[in-house]
Amino acid sequence: MDVIGKSVIRKDALDKVTGRAMYTDDYQTVHMLSGKIVISPYGHARIVSIDTQEAWKVPGVRAIIAGKHFPLVGESIRDRPPIAVDKVRYHGEPVALVVADTPAQAKQAADLIQVQYELLPVVNSPTQAFEKNAPLVHERLGEYEKEEDSHPVPGTNIATHIKIRKGNMExxxxxxxxxxxxxxxxxxxDHAAMETRCAIAEIEPDGTVQIMTSSQAPFMVKQLLSDYFNxxxxxxxVRTPLVGGAYGGKASVQLEVLAYLASKEVGGRPVKILNTREEDILTSPxxxxxxxxxxxxxxxxGKLKAAEIIFLWDGGAYxxxxxxxxxxxxxxxxxxxxVDNVWCDSYCMYTNHPYAAPFRGFSHSELSFAIERTMDLLAQKLNMDPLELRYINAIMPGDTTPTRVLLNKSNVGNLQKCIEKVRELIKWDEGAISRVNDRLIRVKGVSCSWKTSTIDANAPSGAILTFNRDGSINLMAGVIEIGTGTxxxxxxILAERLKMDVNKIHVRMEVDTQTTPQHWKTVASRGTFMSGRAVLNAAEDVIVQLKEIASCVLRAPKEDLEIANSRVFLRDDPSIGLDFKDISFGYKYPNGNSVGGQIIGRGHYVLRHISNLDPETGEGRPGPEWxxxxxxxxxxxxxxxYTYQLLTAATVVDCGRVMNQKMAEGQVMGAMSMGLAFASRETFYFDKLGRVLNPQLRTYRPLRYGENPRYLVGFVETPQIDGPYGARGLGEHGVMGMPGALGNALSIAAGVSLHHLPLIPELIWRAKEAANGAPL
Amino acid sequence: MLPFDFDYFKPDTLEEAVELFQYLDHNGKQPMFFSGGTELITLGRIDLAYTEAVIDIKEIADCRVMSLNGGQLLLGSTLTLTEIEETNLFPLLTKTASEIADHTARVKITLGGNICARIFYREAVLPFLLADSQVVIVGPEGKKAVPIHEIFHEQLLLNRGELLVQTITESRFIRAPFFAIKRRQQWETGYPLITVAALKIDEKVRVAVSGLCPFPFRSKEVEIALNSGQSIEARVEAALRVLPRPILDDVEGSADYRLFVFRNILTDALYKLEKERI
Amino acid sequence: MEYSITLHVNGEERIVTVRPADTLLYTLRKLGLTGAKPGCLNGDCGACTVNVDGWPMKSCLMLGVEAIGKKVTTIEGLKNSPIQQAFVENFAFQCGYCTPGFIMNCQALIEQHPDADDQTIREWLESNICRCTSYIEIEKAVKSVLQRKE
Structure with missing residues (x-):
């Protein structure tokens, strides 16, 4: 391998260190208007009245939208009015939208809109939502349009219920x-991407809707706008330039809808809506x-025999x-x-909280905390080494998943190898606990994870390759550059396949849904896998075309031709050949005659054998590999x-194949950082009215420089046979084990079992006080 | 994004600043003195602050004084916290100030701005409370130096149109052994859970606290308890019994937990300062 | 209520129309200098950091009018600086959104404290949030430049 695995400098590097890199809000035109959302200050309240009179008096106000019924939106269940009518269901929900010439005018007007509310009882947790006689977040749940595989239960707060029934529990x-x-x-x-979400909409005279958005899913934006508004x-x-961090939060479609409605209200003029940080935290999912x-x-x-699991997910208001x-x-x-006998009930619960988007790991960092803490409790009860317990129960080829997919050497990585490697990295055998002095101890905790990517059964990806006259290649693919370097x-991948210099490949960073081949969504660690396959497919297409014309010019059969270093040449005599630049736009003979034409490569990929889950047993194939x-x-x-410092965090992931060493390490370390922040500090604090009390980055605090531990990253490479060069998903896995491992370390350290996040010292103190029976 | 408009004035002298304030106030402009200005900008954008006239005092010479002579340390109110840290004339102040907000923000936040802040931590005042400093105030009635204990009760009690110009601190306090710590909900960034500044002078320990109550304070009762001559543990318990109220109970930490943390910090402070010999 | 002011930005005199209530960040972006990014508009995240008279400044915490008479440098004003190169080589960014602010803070640090120790580096760089990287990459980048200066 010449290029795969090498720490090739990122294609977006220079733009990003010089300030030239453009994100959605960086696009501004003179005639662009500014949209401002008025948000609900309460978790659950009836809207009594909305008075916009004073707001209209602000100079520059072009439109105010409030109290209007629009089609309901939502991906699986159409349960969400884009702008609330009749009642609000979460703190931060849009209740009105102002469009004005400048952001300051829009804000001035928004501040003058008077909304009267009548408070309603608040559903403040999924457990409360699950209780009989809990207040209902959606009274008319049974009337909503929905996808076939959503299973809402009218008259309750259950938005869906997924059942896993495997084996024999008894x-x-x-x-x-x-x-x-x-x-x-x-x-x-919260995701707390540094770029707050932003969308711009314009409707051209012929009805063409132009959207620019900081999104992981521009093609989904296109599809949903079409579905919602016919x-x-x-x-x-839909255009998406560079995206300033996403982590799943920009896979949801929200601001695009509001910007579209705003533009429509002002005769199609361009309207930009840029979330403030507070709105990004509260209003957006x-x-x-x-x-x-x-x-x-x-x-x-210590062999696991049965697992019974109940998940009550806090889906929020929608x-x-x-x-x-x-x-x-x-x-x-x-x-x-x-585990051969599994019973799991996974409920999506409506609450009066901000609604949920995907988050890096897509349920796995969350469920892993519960599972991995329980594994440690089991190890304790069995009096077994917790890493050993995991090792002997590690999933392997020949086992089946909870949805009864039979695993083989390709569709699952080697967990035992990962465990062995992490054992070395963290020097587990030197002991989990060591004493520094009479106050300080050092403690290690471990965990494991797995993940498949539950994505649409027919999720597509595509790639187009065009040539420049100098023989260099332009690569266009629908993956969004959200930071992952995909x-x-x-x-x-292309350079490796064509055996050419990666510097002669130009990558288009921006995506637009009109000219870029569709890529489902840039989510689920599937970018490299799906788009990589499409690029390989396109490379084959290019190779065929290059050889075809070269075979004609060189008067040699195609089978005798090789491609490398931007040349097509005879396998047995490389001195006889043609440069890409001489054939990629057709070949011109010395007398001026030309043959062939512009070479355009095309490639595509679609996941195979994904199937829906059986609603009663969960049986089915949810994703391609684990x-x-x-x-x-x-x-x-x-x-x-009860304070602590993070010393070391380690992840060993079976990524199939390392594609770019430094970027792979960066993905894993960055993900660990995010996982540790989630585990140790980040949470919404709600009051009794369902209000989020910390919607700013001074009170909602991601990890800062210097608070981080030392990071150790290891890779195991068990190729996924149908992945590009064997690669598996990688971008999410560093997050997933952090809450469990940190929770396990701190539970050992404090001598008390910890069951909640974030793991702040006060939480540990509280658990200790409760365990000691002291009055709190 | 500040949604309201204001006029911006930048007077050269204190007199001008004071006169401008009166004039603008008289005209209903709700004027505001502005030095670092971070609070107007951050509270204004979420509709918690408002003005129609900003009087930027940060470059007025009297407010920029930084000198140590004749046994007195003069610090101008519009010195930035970074300037104070970099020159380090008052180590306890350096230590306390260097924990406020973050480094870049401290390039903008000023000493006076923090002491007069609406966000109630006002940690920069703690060293001055401990050092019995004086504050120089200017207003319609002219300039005066006032002992900080007369004018700082939970906050600096300025009359309308007055502004803080300088602090005056005797140099024996800036050489005194001290202890300063800021504890947060978790690690090194964020508002204080509890900030404690302490120093030892004339064989007595003094303690000033922010984050325990919704105001910074130095308490005579607490110090009597802490200097009562029993065991450290007993003195700490005695101090805890005479704390001002209410104890903060918010997203940074519950009241009970704050007391737990405060007990440990006080204990550490006493152990450290007991060991010090002048 | 807008009026024209002249600012010294990246070695050039730039005339721009502002409301006194406009922040420096908003003012710079109006000039087409979109390198400094809005992240919180509240002085919390550091994405809008520029340099003012050689010191790092959160441009969302400063009014445009306050910058009159001061030397403002934005990321666009850095050309082939060692810290930019170091960010590239050390993969010290991913999504790139916090990068201009981080680089400007690092640049000020390098200028003000070319011999900065770990504690000083930490104190300065705590002012910015990077949500993608682990900070280790940024630490390597800034240290590689500081060492070069020694």
Missing amino acids: LGWRESETIVEASFSFAPS IELGKII CHIGLDATVKLGADRQ SDKAIDVTRAGAVDCTGPYR KTVLAQ TVAAYGVEVEFDLRD
Whole structure:
């Protein structure tokens, strides 16, 4: 391999360090108007009246939208009015939209809109939502349009219910000598991408809708706008420039709808809506919360025999993507362990919280906290080394997943190898606990994870290659550059396949849905896999065309031709050949005659054999492959203050094949950083009215420079046979094990079992006080 | 994005600033003195602050003083916290100030701005409370130096149209042994859970606190308890019994937890300062 | 209520129309200098950091009118600087949104404290949030330049 695996400098590097890189808000024109959302200050309230009189008096105001019925929106269930009518269901929900000449005018007017509310009882957790006689978030749940595989229960707050029924539970419990059961919970939190979400809409005189948006899913924006408002698909063009961080949060479609409605209201003029940080946290969808109960049974040797799991996901006020998150959580509910008898109920619950978007890991960092903490409790009860317990139960080829997919050497990675490697990296054998002095101890915790990508059965990807006159190649693919560097990896894949210099491949960063081949969504660690396959397919197409014309000019059969270093040449005599630049636009003979023409490569890929889940048993194939990983975290814990420092965090992931060493490490380390922040500090604090009390980055705090631990990254390479050069998904896995590993380390350190996130010192203190029976 | 408009004035002298304020106030402009201005900008954008006239005082010479002579340290109110840290004339102040907000923000936040802030932590005042400093105030009635204890009760009690010009601190305080710590909900960034500044002078320990109550304070009762001559643990418990109220109970931490943390910090402060010999 | 002001930006005199209530960030972006990014408009994230008279400044915490008479440098004003190169080589960015602010803070640090120790580096760089990287990459980048200066 010449290019694959090398730390090729990112294609977007120079633009990003010089300020030239453009993001959605950087596009501004003189006649662009500014939209401002008025948001609900309460979690659940009836809208009594909306008075816009004063707001209209502000100079520059062009439109105010409030109290209007638009088609309901939402991906799995159409349960969401784009702008609230009759009642609000979460703090931050849009209740009105102002369009004005400048952002300041729009804000002035928005501030003058008077909305009267009558408070309604608040559903403040999924457990409360599940209770009989809980207040209903949606009274007319039964009347909504929905996708076939969403299963809302009218008259309750259940938006969907996914069942996993595998094996024989009675047998499983009978074979279990040791049983542990525990409950876990954490509130919703946020993605906190540095770029707040932004969308611009314009409707041209012929009805063409032009959208620019900071999105992971421009093609989904196009599809949904068409579905919601009955617009011809070809008349919707969605552009996405560089995206300033996404982590799943920009896979939801929200601001695009508002910008479209705003533009429509002002005769099609361009309108930009840029979230403030507060709106990005409150109004736009968040990171899902969870209440979970896990019961595991094991035999005397520690082999898992049964698992009974209840997930109550905090989908928030609207179901949107939370339905899919609920399903994804169910299909991998056991964690990466062989369990033959599984019973799982995964419920998506409506609450009066901000609604949920996907979040890096798509339910797996969340469920892993519950599973991995329970695994440690089981190890404790069995008096077994927790890493050993994981090792002997590690999922393997020949085992089946909770949805009964039979695993083989290609569709699952090697977890035991990951565990062995992490054991070395964190020096597990030197002991989990060491004492520094009478106040400080150092403690290690471990965890494991797996993940498949539950994506649409017919999710497509495509690539187009064109040539420049100098023989260099332009690569166009629908993957969004959200920071993961996928487009650089695609260039590497192409360079490797064509055996050419990666610097002679130019990658188009921006995506537009009119000229870029469709890529389903840039989510689920599927960019490299699907788009990579499409690029390989396009490379084959180019090779055929290059050889065809070269064979004609060189008067040699195609089979005798090789391609490398931007040349087509004779295999047995490389001195005889043609440069790309001489044939990619046709070949011109010395006398001026020309043959062939412009070479355009095209490639595509669609996932195969994905199937829907059986609604009663969950049986089905939810995704193409399972990436596995093992983790360790070491903390230094203060026995008096219950404070701690993160010392080391380690992840070993079986990524199939490392495509770009430094970028792969960066993905894993960055993901660990995010996972640790989620585990240790990030959460929404709600009051009784369902209000989020910390909607700013000074109160909602991601990790900062210097708070981070030392990071260790290891890779195992068990190729996925149908992945490009064997690669598996990688972008999410660093997140997934962090909450579990940190929770396990701190539970050992504090000598008390911790069941909630974030793991702040006060939480540990509280658990200690409760355990000591001291009055709080 | 500040949704309201204001006029911007930049007077050269204190007199001008004071006169401008009166004039603008008289005309209903709700004027505001502005030095770092971070609070107007951050609270204004979420509709928690409003003005129609900004009087930028940050480059007025009297407010920029930084000198140590004649046994007195003069610090102008519009010195930025970074300037104070970089020159480090008052180590306890340096230590306390360097934990406020973050480094880049401290290039903008000023000493006076923090002391007069609406966000109630006002940690920069703690060292001055401990050092019995004086504050120089200017207003319609002219300039005066006032002992900080007379004018700072939870906040600096300025009359309308007055502004803080300088602090005056005796140099023996800036050489005194000290202890300063800021504890947050988690790690190194964010608002204080509790900030404690302490120093030892004339064989007595003084303590000033922010984040425990919705205001910074130095308490006579607490200090009597802390200097009562029993065991450290007993003195700390005695101090906890005479704390001002209410104890903060918010997203940064519950009241109970704050007391737990405060107990440990006080204990550490006493152990450290007991060991110090002048 | 707008009026024209002249600002010294990246070595050039630029005339721009502002409301006194406009922040420096908004003012710079109006000039087409979109390198400094809005992330919170609240002084919390550092994505809008520029340099003013050689010091890092969150341009959302400063009014445009306050910058009159001061030397403002934005990311667009850095040309082939060692810190930019170091960010590239160390993969010290992913999505790139926090990058201009981070680089400008690093640049000021390098100028003000060419011998910065770990504690100083940490104190300065705490001011910016990067949500993608692990910070280790940024630490390597800034240290590689500081060492070069020694």
